[in-house]
Amino acid sequence: MTYAIDGWFAHSPEDGARLLGTRCTACGTVCFPPRRGSCPNPRCPGTDMEVLPLPRRGRVWSYTNACYPPPAPYVAAEPYEPVTLAAVELDEVGLVVLGQVKGLTVDQLEVGMELELTSGPLADGPLVWMWGRAS
Amino acid sequence: MSAVAVLGTGMHPWGKWGRPFLEYGVAAAREALRDAGLEWTDVQYVVGADTIRNGYPGFVSGASYARELGWSGARVASCYAACASGAQALDIARARILAGLCEVALVIGADAAPKGFFKPVGGDRPDDPDWLRFRLLGATNPAYFALYARRRMALHGSTPADFAAVKVKNALAGSLNPMARYRKRVTAEEVLASPMVADPLRLMDICATSDGGAAVVLASQEFARRRSVPFVRLAAVSTVTPVFPNTVLELPDFATDSTAAVPAPERPFRAAIAHAAYEEAGVGPEDVSLAEVYDLSTALELDWMEDLGLCPPGEAEKLLRDGRTALGGSIPVNPSGGLASFGEAIPAQAIAQLVELTTQLRGGAGARQTADARVGLAANQGLFGHGSAIIATV
Ligand SMILES: [Zn+2]
Numbered sequence: 001m002t003y004a005i006d007g008w009f010a011h012s013p014e015d016g017a018r019l020l021g022t023r024c025t026a027c028g029t030v031c032f033p034p035r036r037g038s039c040p041n042p043r044c045p046g047t048d049m050e051v052l053p054l055p056r057r058g059r060v061w062s063y064t065n066a067c068y069p070p071p072a073p074y075v076a077a078e079p080y081e082p083v084t085l086a087a088v089e090l091d092e093v094g095l096v097v098l099g100q101v102k103g104l105t106v107d108q109l110e111v112g113m114e115l116e117l118t119s120g121p122l123a124d125g126p127l128v129w130m131w132g133r134a135s
Numbered sequence: 136m137s138a139v140a141v142l143g144t145g146m147h148p149w150g151k152w153g154r155p156f157l158e159y160g161v162a163a164a165r166e167a168l169r170d171a172g173l174e175w176t177d178v179q180y181v182v183g184a185d186t187i188r189n190g191y192p193g194f195v196s197g198a199s200y201a202r203e204l205g206w207s208g209a210r211v212a213s214c215y216a217a218c219a220s221g222a223q224a225l226d227i228a229r230a231r232i233l234a235g236l237c238e239v240a241l242v243i244g245a246d247a248a249p250k251g252f253f254k255p256v257g258g259d260r261p262d263d264p265d266w267l268r269f270r271l272l273g274a275t276n277p278a279y280f281a282l283y284a285r286r287r288m289a290l291h292g293s294t295p296a297d298f299a300a301v302k303v304k305n306a307l308a309g310s311l312n313p314m315a316r317y318r319k320r321v322t323a324e325e326v327l328a329s330p331m332v333a334d335p336l337r338l339m340d341i342c343a344t345s346d347g348g349a350a351v352v353l354a355s356q357e358f359a360r361r362r363s364v365p366f367v368r369l370a371a372v373s374t375v376t377p378v379f380p381n382t383v384l385e386l387p388d389f390a391t392d393s394t395a396a397v398p399a400p401e402r403p404f405r406a407a408i409a410h411a412a413y414e415e416a417g418v419g420p421e422d423v424s425l426a427e428v429y430d431l432s433t434a435l436e437l438d439w440m441e442d443l444g445l446c447p448p449g450e451a452e453k454l455l456r457d458g459r460t461a462l463g464g465s466i467p468v469n470p471s472g473g474l475a476s477f478g479e480a481i482p483a484q485a486i487a488q489l490v491e492l493t494t495q496l497r498g499g500a501g502a503r504q505t506a507d508a509r510v511g512l513a514a515n516q517g518l519f520g521h522g523s524a525i526i527a528t529v
Contacts, residue, residue: 005271028395029380029392029395029396030395041379041380044396061384062286063285066273066274066275067330071254071275073266074270085274095390095393096391098274106334
C-alpha cells in the first residue's frame with residue numbers, strides 16, 4: 001500500500017493508524033500537517049520541530065458530506081457514494097483535524113461523539129487517514 | 136482622521152455572461168467615473184484586484200484595466216488576496232491618497248468565473264494545501280461552509296428552517312437590485328426542497344460563482360470638499376490576519392492551530408476583522424445602520440452577525456425571525472441581496488460591498504433603502520487568512 005501523502009500519517013499492524021504531527025521543542029506548540037522550519041507561535045523563536053504521533057481518539061467538532069463528486073484532483077469512486085467528512089478535536093494537543101470518515105454516514109454522526117483514527121484507500125488506491133467508529 | 140472620500144461607484148451586473156473579465160471591469164470603471172463626474176485621465180492611481188482564473192491579464196489586472204481604458208501614464212498596482220482582494224485594493228489606494236502621493240484613485244475588480252465548484256488551480260501541486268485538500272479529502276468550499284453550519288446547529292440550536300429564512304430574506308432584497316444575478320423571490324419550502332450539497336446545506340443555501348465587476352473612485356477629502364457636493368467617507372479598511380492560535384478550521388486547511396502552548400485569543404478571527412474596523416473608524420456595533428456580510432452560505436450570515444457584534448452569540452436567529460435584519464428592519468443585513476443573490480465574483484466582491492454601502496449612505500437604494508443610514512459595515516474573509524472589513528460613513 002502506498003500513502004497518498006508522505007509523512008502525514010503512518011499505519012502499522014501493531015499501532016494502527018496515527019497522524020504524524022510535529023511539536024516545537026522550545027514552546028510545545030503542536031502542528032498538523034507536520035511542519036518544518038519555524039514555529040507558528042509568533043512569540044517563539046524555535047526552529048526544531050520533532051515528529052509527534054497525535055492521539056488516536058478525539059471528539060467530533062463538526063461533520064458534513066459531499067453529496068456530489070468533488071472535482072479533480074480528487075478521484076471519485078464510481079458509482080459515487082457521498083464522502084463523509086469530520087473535523088475532530090484532539091484535546092491533549094489542542095487541535096481540530098479534518099478527515100474523511102470511514103464506515104459512518106452523516107446520519108450516524110453527532111457533534112461531540114468520539115471517533116478513532118483509521119485509514120483507508122482513495123478510489124485510485126493510495127491510503128489516506130480516515131476517522132472511524134471508536135473501538 | 137484617516138478617511139478618504141468615495142466619489143463614484145459603478146458595477147457591471149452579476150451573471151454568467153461568458154465574456155472576458157476586462158469587459159466587466161471596464162464597464163464598472165466607466166460607470167464609477169461617470170458617477171464621480173471625472174474623466175479616466177483625471178485618475179492618478181489605478182488599482183486592480185486580480186483574478187487568478189483568467190490568465191496572465193488577470194494576474195496583472197491593474198495594468199490590464201489601464202490598457203483597456205487607454206494608457207494614461209497613471210501609476211498602477213495589482214493585488215490578489217482571494218475574496219479579500221477588493222479590500223486590499225481599496226486599502227492600497229487609500230494609503231496612497233492618505234500619504235499625499237495622489238488625490239484621485241480608481242479601484243477595479245472583476246471576474247469571469249468557471250461553472251460549478253471552485254477547483255484548485257491546475258497541475259500536480261502537492262505542496263499547495265488548496266490542491267491537497269481536494270486530492271486527499273475531496274473537501275470542497277461548501278464542505279467547510281457546512282462544517283460551520285453543523286457546528287452552529289450543535290452550539291446554538293439553529294435549524295435548516297433558520298438557514299432557509301436567510302435565503303428568503305436575501306432573495307427578496309436581491310429581487311429589488313438590478314445588479315443582482317438572481318432576481319427571483321424564493322420561499323422557505325423551495326430552499327428546503329433544493330438538493331442537499333453538503334449536509335446540512337442545500338443548493339439554495341450556498342452561493343454560486345458569478346461573472347461581475349465593481350469599481351469605485353476614491354479621493355482625498357480635500358479634493359472632495361473643493362467640489363462642494365456631499366460625499367460618503369471610507370472610514371476604515373481592516374485587513375488583519377488571524378492571531379495565533381486560530382482555533383477555527385479555516386478553508387483550505389487540514390487542521391486548526393494548536394492551543395497546546397498558547398491559549399486561544401480573546402477574539403476569534405472573524406470577530407477580530409470587524410473589531411479592527413470599528414477601532415479604526417471610531418464607531419461600535421451600536422452605530423451600524425446596515426451591514427453587508429460574506430454570506431458564502433446562509434448559515435454563515437448568522438455567524439457574521441455575531442462576529443460583527445450586532446447581537447450576542449446564539450442570538451442571530453432571533454434577530455432574523457423578528458425581521459430586524461430584513462429590509463425595513465432595525466439593522467438590515469445584506470440589503471444588496473448578498474452573495475445569495477449575486478454569487479461570488481471574487482475580486483469584485485469586497486468592492487461591490489462598498490458600492491452598496493455608498494448607495495445606501497447616499498440614500499439612493501430605492502426600494503432597498505435603509506432609513507437614515509449613517510454608518511455601513513461590510514465584512515469578508517479571504518482564503519489563507521486575509522481579513523477584510525470596511526466601514527463607510529456619511
Ligand atoms: Zn515554538
